[in-house]
Amino acid sequence: MALVLDADDLAAEPGLGGLGLDLEELAAFEQALAGGRGVFVLAAPTRGERVGAYRAVLARAVRLGGSVLSLEAPLLRPLDGAVQVEGPTSSAEAVALAQPRPDWLGLCGPLERIALRLAVDTALEGGAVVLAVPAPSAATALGRLEFAGLPRTLLDALVRAVVVRREVPRLCPHCRVAHEGGWLGIGCAACGEQGTRGCLPLASLTGPALAEVSPPRPALTARVRSLAQRGEVSWDSVADFC
Numbered sequence: 656m657a658l659v660l661d662a663d664d665l666a667a668e669p670g671l672g673g674l675g676l677d678l679e680e681l682a683a684f685e686q687a688l689a690g691g692r693g694v695f696v697l698a699a700p701t702r703g704e705r706v707g708a709y710r711a712v713l714a715r716a717v718r719l720g721g722s723v724l725s726l727e728a729p730l731l732r733p734l735d736g737a738v739q740v741e742g743p744t745s746s747a748e749a750v751a752l753a754q755p756r757p758d759w760l761g762l763c764g765p766l767e768r769i770a771l772r773l774a775v776d777t778a779l780e781g782g783a784v785v786l787a788v789p790a791p792s793a794a795t796a797l798g799r800l801e802f803a804g805l806p807r808t809l810l811d812a813l814v815r816a817v818v819v820r821r822e823v824p825r826l827c828p829h830c831r832v833a834h835e836g837g838w839l840g841i842g843c844a845a846c847g848e849q850g851t852r853g854c855l856p857l858a859s860l861t862g863p864a865l866a867e868v869s870p871p872r873p874a875l876t877a878r879v880r881s882l883a884q885r886g887e888v889s890w891d892s893v894a895d896f897c
């Protein structure tokens with residue numbers, strides 16, 4: 656099977672600590688992952704943001720021990736300790752893949768019905784599932800999974816945590832100027848005339864895993880607004896969140 660890399664897979668590996676969760680959320684997420692059961696939903700609108708979060712969580716799953724099966728389309732770069740398979744493309748293949756049931760099952764690709772059925776069985780039998788979902792928020796990610804065929808009752812029963820991950824262009828500190836109540840990067844030699852330098856990771860955690868240990872956290876939209884007020888990102892980034 657040919658391994659074809661795309662540019663998103665080559666993005667920097669963030670690790671759980673680099674996802675952009677605040678410290679309380681990160682602690683709650685790590686604790687929930689250590690429990691090793693239930694469904695963990697990773698939502699992000701772009702493939703690069705999703706793949707970064709997915710690889711970070713699967714790497715943690717490998718370190719926690721147990722078997723890790725990752726169904727990917729297209730295949731990602733090799734992940735030490737995980738069995739990575741392209742697909743599944745047929746129900747027979749999916750059934751074969753699930754025997755014996757892995758401790759961790761990851762899905763990073765199209766939300767095929769057969770793959771989701773495997774995910775539900777894994778979680779109902781006491782395993783853990785990691786689902787990468789193309790969505791900009793927790794609510795839309797859960798809606799997307801419902802649309803793909805997962806009944807809401809199962810989602811409510813099985814989902815332990817939803818992590819939403821975004822990467823926001825960071826304004827260049829050398830050339831940002833106050834502009835109409837916000838900040839604007841006008842471009843300079845330090846940023847190659849782009850006005851921005853690198854990206855700021857932002858992530859939020861919702862779901863029972865967080866509710867058990869912490870009061871509700873500020874929404875990502877509120878966080879990106881306060882970053883814009885401080886001149887870390889532009890108001891255009893705020894508009895992208897809404």
Ligand SMILES: [Zn+2]
Binds near residue numbers: 840841843845849
């Ligand atoms: Zn600059």
